[in-house]
Amino acid sequence: xxxxxxxxxxxxxxxxxxxxxxxxxxxxxxxxxxxxxxxxxxxxxxxxxxxxxxxxxxxxxxxxxxxxxxxxxxxxxxxxxxxxxxxxxxxxxxxxxxxxxxxxxxxxxxxxxxxxxxxxxxxxxxxxxxxxxxxxxxxxxxxxxxxxxxxxxxxxxxxxxxxxxxxxxxxxxxxxxxxxxxxxxxxxxxxxxxxxxxxxxxxxxxxxxxxxxxxxxxxxxxxxxxxxxxxxxxxxxxxxxxxxxxxxxxxxxxxxxxxxxxxxxxxxxxxxxxxxxxxxxxxxxxxxxxxxxxxxxxxxxxxxxxxxxxxxxxxxxxxxxxxxxxxxxxxxxxxxxxxxxxxxxxxxxxxxxxxxxxxxxxxxxxxxxxxxxxxxxxxxxxxxxxxxxxxxxxxxxxxxxxxxxxxxxxxxxxxxxxxxxxxxxxxxxxxxxxxxxxxxxxxxxxxxxxxxxxxxxxxxxxxxxxxxxxxxxxxxxxxxxxxxxxxxxxxxxxxxxxxxxxxxxxxxxx
Amino acid sequence: xxxxxxxxxxxxxxxxxxxxxxxxxxxxxxxxxxxxxxxxxxxxxxxxxxxxxxxxxxxxxxxxxxxxxxxxxxxxxxxxxxxxxxxxxxxxxxxxxxxxxxxxxxxxxxxx
Numbered sequence: 001x002x003x004x005x006x007x008x009x010x011x012x013x014x015x016x017x018x019x020x021x022x023x024x025x026x027x028x029x030x031x032x033x034x035x036x037x038x039x040x041x042x043x044x045x046x047x048x049x050x051x052x053x054x055x056x057x058x059x060x061x062x063x064x065x066x067x068x069x070x071x072x073x074x075x076x077x078x079x080x081x082x083x084x085x086x087x088x089x090x091x092x093x094x095x096x097x098x099x100x101x102x103x104x105x106x107x108x109x110x111x112x113x114x115x116x117x118x119x120x121x122x123x124x125x126x127x128x129x130x131x132x133x134x135x136x137x138x139x140x141x142x143x144x145x146x147x148x149x150x151x152x153x154x155x156x157x158x159x160x161x162x163x164x165x166x167x168x169x170x171x172x173x174x175x176x177x178x179x180x181x182x183x184x185x186x187x188x189x190x191x192x193x194x195x196x197x198x199x200x201x202x203x204x205x206x207x208x209x210x211x212x213x214x215x216x217x218x219x220x221x222x223x224x225x226x227x228x229x230x231x232x233x234x235x236x237x238x239x240x241x242x243x244x245x246x247x248x249x250x251x252x253x254x255x256x257x258x259x260x261x262x263x264x265x266x267x268x269x270x271x272x273x274x275x276x277x278x279x280x281x282x283x284x285x286x287x288x289x290x291x292x293x294x295x296x297x298x299x300x301x302x303x304x305x306x307x308x309x310x311x312x313x314x315x316x317x318x319x320x321x322x323x324x325x326x327x328x329x330x331x332x333x334x335x336x337x338x339x340x341x342x343x344x345x346x347x348x349x350x351x352x353x354x355x356x357x358x359x360x361x362x363x364x365x366x367x368x369x370x371x372x373x374x375x376x377x378x379x380x381x382x383x384x385x386x387x388x389x390x391x392x393x394x395x396x397x398x399x400x401x402x403x404x405x406x407x408x409x410x411x412x413x414x415x416x417x418x419x420x421x422x423x424x425x426x427x428x429x430x431x432x433x434x435x436x437x438x439x440x441x442x443x444x445x446x447x448x449x450x451x452x453x454x455x456x457x458x459x460x461x462x463x464x465x466x467x468x469x470x471x472x473x474x475x476x477x478x479x480x481x482x483x484x485x486x487x488x489x490x491x492x493x494x495x496x497x498x499x500x501x502x503x504x505x506x507x508x509x510x
Numbered sequence: 511x512x513x514x515x516x517x518x519x520x521x522x523x524x525x526x527x528x529x530x531x532x533x534x535x536x537x538x539x540x541x542x543x544x545x546x547x548x549x550x551x552x553x554x555x556x557x558x559x560x561x562x563x564x565x566x567x568x569x570x571x572x573x574x575x576x577x578x579x580x581x582x583x584x585x586x587x588x589x590x591x592x593x594x595x596x597x598x599x600x601x602x603x604x605x606x607x608x609x610x611x612x613x614x615x616x617x618x619x620x621x622x
Contacts, residue, residue, distance in 0.1 A: 147599070152607055155599070159612060170542075170545045177553040
């Protein structure tokens with residue numbers, strides 16, 4: 001057994017706990033601890049990527065209990081990709097926050113580490129109840145992070161966010177209760193095995209459980225009727241927190257892929273799975289359209305970015321609900337791009353807002369701006385990437401999605417909202433850019449603060465990563481295609497996790 | 511016993527949902543608490559309802575499934591701490607926003 005695998009959970013846990021105990025440490029030491037921990041996470045995530053590239057499934061049995069009796073962590077290509085994305089994103093968030101945002105409230109770094117522990121755990125776990133526990137870990141950290149810095153807007157948004165997520169947790173437990181009552185197991189591989197051979201009489205309850213799970217993950221991912229908490233919460237959060245939250249909706253997406261395509265997907269065309277995907281398809285398309293309209297109607301750059309998150313969720317869920325291997329690989333590429341770029345825009349809104357004389361990131365205010373050339377160029381490059389124009393990763397990912405969906409019969413239903421929302425994003429971003437960088441005067445020199453090099457560099461490196469995703473698209477695409485192929489072979493997953501157990505129980509019954 | 515459990519579950523859940531949909535934070539918190547009680551009871555009953563059977567193998571012939579009890583224990587701890595958090599948050603919001611309405615302001619206040 002390889003103990004490296006549990007490190008993405010243990011490192012942030014220890015760092016977070018230590019930071020909590022040592023809260024009297026001066027802020028410099030807290031920062032270096034936090035940065036060190038996220039750097040380690042990046043290293044382990046790279047190891048995970050390499051490891052998952054060699055062996056399809058790496059298992060870690062907690063306490064060395066045989067699955068399905070004990071909790072098992074499973075590392076495959078999809079989880080490895082998500083781990084690396086989280087680690088990189090959190091590294092940039094910590095670096096950005098270390099320039100001062102972390103001082104607006106207490107315990108920023110400790111909370112961030114706990115949040116990372118929850119996110120990494122959710123990506124690694126192979127047990128449905130354990131997934132619930134890690135969801136709660138990441139949620140309770142996110143409640144506190146959202147409120148970081150205080151203020152009326154955050155209290156108001158935080159209340160909505162907490163209440164809807166607590167209701168979601170209750171529904172999650174209900175779904176788990178139904179599944180356990182029917183199958184007697186909560187291990188994902190074992191569940192898949194039992195669900196595939198479930199008797200006809202259990203089907204209605206299985207459908208009910210899967211639809212409940214869809215609602216729960218829909219709240220996390222911000223699917224249409226459940227997304228109204230998101231714009232307010234994301235635009236109220238402080239910039240590094242909002243940037244980190246860009247991965248949170250993707251946790252919902254990941255859970256849907258894992259649960260509906262793997263756990264419910266072992267039986268070819270399982271009815272419970274079909275029901276969920278049939279619901280998901282129209283709702284995701286409407287989410288996507290609504291996101292596009294929201295982008296155009298937003299009154300500040302942070303709200304605009306929040307609606308861009310909704311657009312990305314709509315595209316991801318719509319492509320996933322078509323249940324196609326190629327399309328899933330393409331949407332995973334889009335996931336990498338959209339997470340990176342929405343995070344960039346949350347940071348950019350804060351960065352530019354700091355150098356405007358007044359109005360922060362609101363569009364209604366025309367305000368003198370300092371460092372117009374540098375900030376304007378960064379904004380232009382980021383906007384080109386976000387709007388999916390070449391030569392950035394957005395273009396590659398959207399072209400891939402369009403190309404691989406063209407084989408489907410109803411592809412126009414997907415093409416129309418994707419292209420329309422892209423157009424609306426271009427319109428909204430060019431309006432924002434021209435309003436901010438062309439019309440106002442250069443800010444008077446004596447009042448202007450010096451440009452914060454570290455913050456700007458952080459944002460630039462993130463944009464460069466998006467660019468390099470496009471340059472090294474071929475190896476990334478190969479990896480993602482392999483990841484999608486594994487997702488569509490749930491029998492391999494079951495075999496890897498339960499291999500010994502199923503063999504033994506067969507011997508006993510014989 | 512099944513009937514009693516079913517009715518209790520129904521009452522807890524429906525009152526919980528009703529209270530969550532109210533406009534004041536106190537009733538929402540109360541509703542979340544009731545809902546989580548209902549959910550915990552539901553989870554517990556998923557190990558099947560039996561009497562006089564301990565969750566220990568070997569002592570008696572009919573033992574009960576210990577796993578739902580472990581799950582419920584985890585769920586209780588989590589929902590308890592979350593309730594504590596949401597109470598504090600509701601108080602903080604009520605003080606900062608000077609209103610205990612869930613939106614921070616009462617839309618009908620001007621009309622009264």
